[in-house]
Amino acid sequence: MPFPTTAILDGFTRANSTTTIGSNWTPLESGATKDRGINSNQAYDPDAVYSWIYWNVAQYGPNCEGYLTVATWSTQDDTHTVMIRLKDMTQDAYTFDGYQLKAYIFGADTLALTRIDNSVSTQLGSSISTTLAAGHKVGISAVGSTLTAYQDSGSG
Numbered sequence: 001m002p003f004p005t006t007a008i009l010d011g012f013t014r015a016n017s018t019t020t021i022g023s024n025w026t027p028l029e030s031g032a033t034k035d036r037g038i039n040s041n042q043a044y045d046p047d048a049v050y051s052w053i054y055w056n057v058a059q060y061g062p063n064c065e066g067y068l069t070v071a072t073w074s075t076q077d078d079t080h081t082v083m084i085r086l087k088d089m090t091q092d093a094y095t096f097d098g099y100q101l102k103a104y105i106f107g108a109d110t111l112a113l114t115r116i117d118n119s120v121s122t123q124l125g126s127s128i129s130t131t132l133a134a135g136h137k138v139g140i141s142a143v144g145s146t147l148t149a150y151q152d153s154g155s156g
Helices: none
Strands: 026-027 037-038 042-044 053-055 066-067 078-090 096-107 109-117 120-131 137-143 145-151
Touching: 026 109, 053 078, 066 078, 096 137, 096 145
Parallel strands: none
Antiparallel strands: 026 053, 037 042, 066 137, 078 096, 096 109, 109 120, 137 145
């Protein structure tokens, strides 16, 4: 099955900024004041802690997908997350529901699908052992009740 099926929503092809990623993005965490920015046409988070943002331009139907390209991986523990079907977002209370694909390096490269209920993550199934490197793409899709994780390691 080809993935992704939708075009890129934001290629970050605009001037470098250390204080904003753009008006089409909203922080998901409560009371977020962290800087997010653009550097060399890539989104980045200069802080050493997590940073969750969501695309605020449109609402999408139940069949949806999300994906990203990891430009660089840290040499230490690193995590990149793609979330879909987010709902009931209350930034002040920091509560939301949805699904996520986590791509992370914690001793071993791993992908994991999780369900989020009231901001609490529950892993679905076993972790997927893989190899993650700069330029790899990861994504998640939901069609009906089926969740699918994707990884493109350069071979398509």
